[in-house]
Amino acid sequence: MATRDFALELDRFADSGSLGDGLARLEGRSVLLAVGDMAKAAAALIELDGVARQIVLCPPGAGADSLAALARAAAADALVHDADAPAPQIDITTRVACRLPLAALAAPRAARFVTEWAMPTSGTSGPPKLVAHTLATLTAAFHPVAGQRWATFYDIRRYGGLQILLRALLGAESLTLGDPNDGVDAFLVRLGEAGATHISGTPSHWRKVLMSGEARRIAPQRVRLSGEIADDATLAGLRALYPNAHVEHAYASTEAGVAFVVCDGRAGFPASIVDERGEVALRVVEGVLRVRSNRAALRYLGADAPALKDCDGFVDTGDVVERRGDRYLFVGRRGGIINVGGAKVHPEEVEAALNAHKAVRASRVFARKSPITGALVAAEIVLRDGAAADEATKRDILAACRAALPAHKTPSFLRFVAELPMTDGGKVARHG
Known part of the structure; x- marks a missing residue:
């Protein structure tokens, strides 16, 4: 290690x-x-x-x-x-x-x-809460496999990184960890030198890899995304960059544990796994995903801490999902809604539309105050190499958004930036 x-x-x-x-x-x-x-x-x-x-x-x-x-x-x-x-x-x-x-x-x-x-917890939708696990709940989602060289962009003191640490301790050949003073380029160089075969991070981490000149320093066998919504554009970009790698995205949270892993290369998850019987049970209640499993945390800690699970043992994840055909897609966090004149906008849904544009590498959507509607949708865009940061590109991106989204969800403000702000947990920072 x-x-x-x-x-x-x-x-x-x-x-x-x-x-x-x-x-x-x-x-x-x-x-x-x-x-x-x-x-x-x-x-x-x-x-x-x-x-x-x-x-x-x-x-x-x-x-x-x-x-x-x-x-x-x-x-x-x-x-x-x-x-x-x-x-x-x-x-x-x-x-x-x-x-x-x-x-x-x-x-x-x-x-x-x-x-x-x-x-x-990550504090994505409000102040962080403290949750209690045991080694049994933390390791219930995986079985050790010898010989894997793991690496992670996560810090091991957060749930996503701790999962990788425990995988490594139970069977991997080695584990390479980052440093807060390392940029993505320096870390990729170290991963290449270590011969990392299995690498995990948030979609935001992997978008930085896609933009890095050092991305080909690594030749992973497995690319794992978790912690945020994995959109089709990011998944496609990783498959193109690492054609010999197995690209997967896992759904997990500090409270609910690892619920499932999606391996078909598409955003969201098959509707068929909801209400299945097995180690993990899923329910969608009023559009929000709930999870019950032996991987979930035991309880919240602290005075006046709320109950972690409902009467049937399900954890309310706070993640809003929407069924489209045979698939559920993640729309956003229940607590992260932008209220535009009474209409609800999930930032993640707008980001997915922005990221689908051929000129866009990554995006961040957030609320901007408005004296008339209370809030407006604003966006920051990181362009792909070769795309022009001009008004013509901006108009084209917004036109594509209008074709894919209702008018109140289309960004009213859009600007190009070199990079997006990230939280310490490797997720897009939602503040304006």
């Missing part, structure tokens, strides 16, 4: 660790894990599972206020921090430093707990 600055040899964990004598002080505690490099986070996770009662995975770069809020929600009573940086100023007395390279253990580890793994 390797990041830009560290490499971990996993077979060394039998007699080595990153927490030293401090591991014994963490036994049975709820531990806030707040370190920098992902290799350190991975090392601490390996050591804490079975020793700590609960691990709280803190997002990278979280400030003291955010860490304190996570600690309160999880009733954390211990902190693992980075030995190479000042410890966060929060009210936790028991503190253990995490450092690399690994050092020999003074005594063997003893696993006595079924550790809960707690992590915040």
Whole structure:
């Protein structure tokens, strides 16, 4: 397992660790894990599972206020921090430093707990919530396969990246992780040098790959998209760039777990899998997808936390879907609607129409305030190489949108940009 600055040899964990004598002080505690490099986070996770009662995975770069809020929600009573940086100023007395390279253990580890793994949701539609998983729920969606060289654009302290870390720990040959200071070009160079065969990221990550001059540094066997709606244009672009790769998109969320994987190269998912009986059950209730499975989180954490599941055990995902023929297509988030004079607009639906244009590589749709309608639809466009950023191109894109969408969904404002803003989780940032 390797990041830009560290490499971990996993077979060394039998007699080595990153927490030293401090591991014994963490036994049975709820531990806030707040370190920098992902290799350190991975090392601490390996050591804490079975020793700590609960691990709280803190997002990278979280400030003291955010860490304190996570600690309160999880009733954390211990902190693992980075030995190479000042410890966060929060009210936790028991503190253990995490450092690399690994050092020999003074005594063997003893696993006595079924550790809960707690992590915040992405916060796509409102403030993040803290949810609790176990290793069983986190790994129920996959079976380890030896010899795969995995890599991910995700941070492993988020659900999508943690899934790839656990896949790697259970069977892969190697795992290559990114760094917040790496651009996509530098990461692709490292992936090529590592010979990565299986690579995961959000559609936004992969659109950056499609725009990168280093995209051919890699020759993946499997390209996996998750975390956002995968549109036909992005899927087609990846198939063209990597014709020997299996391109798939997975539907998953921190609360619901991994629900299904779509392998037919098309956006959305077959309607036939709804109401099927099996490990995962799907329902569409008032246009919103619900999921029940043994992969879902156990519960939300914190005072006054809402119920995670309904009376039948289904998680309300908040993702709006629409049936078109034999297929369901994702329309957008229930909480992300733009209200244009009382008419509802899902940004993702408009982006799909924009991305279908031959000149468009990627787009971002968001609300712009209007004194008359309350909001208008605005869009930013990243053009494909060779497309002219002029008024003629703009008119052509908007004409294609009008042909595909009702008038209130067509962007009233459109501008060309070099790149789109992304959240720390690798998704398109929705703020205006």
